[in-house]
Amino acid sequence: MISHSQTSPSRGVQRPGDFINTTLRLVRIWLRELQLRDSIQRERRQLMELSDDLLKDIGVSHEDALAEAGRLDLPRERLSRI
Numbered sequence: 001m002i003s004h005s006q007t008s009p010s011r012g013v014q015r016p017g018d019f020i021n022t023t024l025r026l027v028r029i030w031l032r033e034l035q036l037r038d039s040i041q042r043e044r045r046q047l048m049e050l051s052d053d054l055l056k057d058i059g060v061s062h063e064d065a066l067a068e069a070g071r072l073d074l075p076r077e078r079l080s081r082i
Contacts, residue, residue, distance in 0.1 A: 044069045
């Protein structure tokens with residue numbers, strides 16, 4: 001007769017499928033973050049390329065647009081949607 005402890009994994013031991021699923025989930029999150037980072041950098045470049053008149057219309061100075069284009073961080077509210 002096989003006891004319950006022999007058929008179920010002990011605590012702290014993951015099944016091979018758990019490791020693979022966790023790894024795949026982390027890779028998907030990482031890829032989404034890379035896509036978000038690329039998208040935000042593109043938006044910041046586009047902001048920097050706007051004319052001074054268009055920047056004035058949206059209330060952003062040329063210096064602020066340049067500073068924004070140089071940022072490397074990701075907005076927290078957009079990162080939380082990954």
